[in-house]
Amino acid sequence: MTEGAHELDSFVAQVLSLTGASKVDVIGHSQGATVARYYINRLGGAAHVNRWIGLASPTYGGTFFGIATAVTSVPGGSELIERFGSEALAEQVQGSEFLTALNTPSDTVPGVEYTTIGTRYDEVIQPYTNVALHDPGATNILVQDLCPIDQTGHFNLPYDPFTQQLVLNTLDPTHAVVPPCTFVPLGTGIAEVIIASNF
Numbered sequence: 001m002t003e004g005a006h007e008l009d010s011f012v013a014q015v016l017s018l019t020g021a022s023k024v025d026v027i028g029h030s031q032g033a034t035v036a037r038y039y040i041n042r043l044g045g046a047a048h049v050n051r052w053i054g055l056a057s058p059t060y061g062g063t064f065f066g067i068a069t070a071v072t073s074v075p076g077g078s079e080l081i082e083r084f085g086s087e088a089l090a091e092q093v094q095g096s097e098f099l100t101a102l103n104t105p106s107d108t109v110p111g112v113e114y115t116t117i118g119t120r121y122d123e124v125i126q127p128y129t130n131v132a133l134h135d136p137g138a139t140n141i142l143v144q145d146l147c148p149i150d151q152t153g154h155f156n157l158p159y160d161p162f163t164q165q166l167v168l169n170t171l172d173p174t175h176a177v178v179p180p181c182t183f184v185p186l187g188t189g190i191a192e193v194i195i196a197s198n199f
Contacts, residue, residue, distance in 0.1 A: 156189030
């Protein structure tokens with residue numbers, strides 16, 4: 001996660017140099033949201049970022065349906081997650097040292113507008129309320145609070161038209177548009193993500 005944040009630091013510097021802009025807006029999905037928040041909160045990125053938008057951000061981590069909680073409860077459990085998953089996966093487990101440090105003393109820093117967009121049907125982050133930020137400067141949006149029939153989950157969130165419009169509204173609030181609320185069934189996009197990432 002920290003390596004990714006340093007890469008983002010370099011990329012933002014390039015964007016600012018090439019465009020002449022003074023600040024950027026950063027959007028991240030899942031791990032990407034946490035990497036971006038680490039850059040902002042710990043690497044001085046707040047000086048260069050106007051808005052942070054996190055889609056299904058594992059702000060306070062996930063239990064992965066209780067599996068991660070069970071594994072980390074035994075000696076060497078975190079190392080098992082790293083071995084069979086990755087170091088970054090272990091860092092995103094609820095209660096991890098990485099997330100605890102990132103969220104202490106505050107999960108936000110002054111000068112940045114933070115918006116989290118989450119879903120009740122998150123297949124990765126449980127409880128789903130762990131996506132929410134708690135400190136000043138944060139707005140937390142739950143898709144189903146605005147459109148109960150949109151049951152999009154963790155993997156589909158960036159592809160969901162309703163969510164996409166929420167992102168656009170956050171980036172340009174003076175031209176906000178109420179997105180059409182349409183039915184999205186549970187599990188939408190999971191098969192496509194698995195196929196695209198493995199074949």
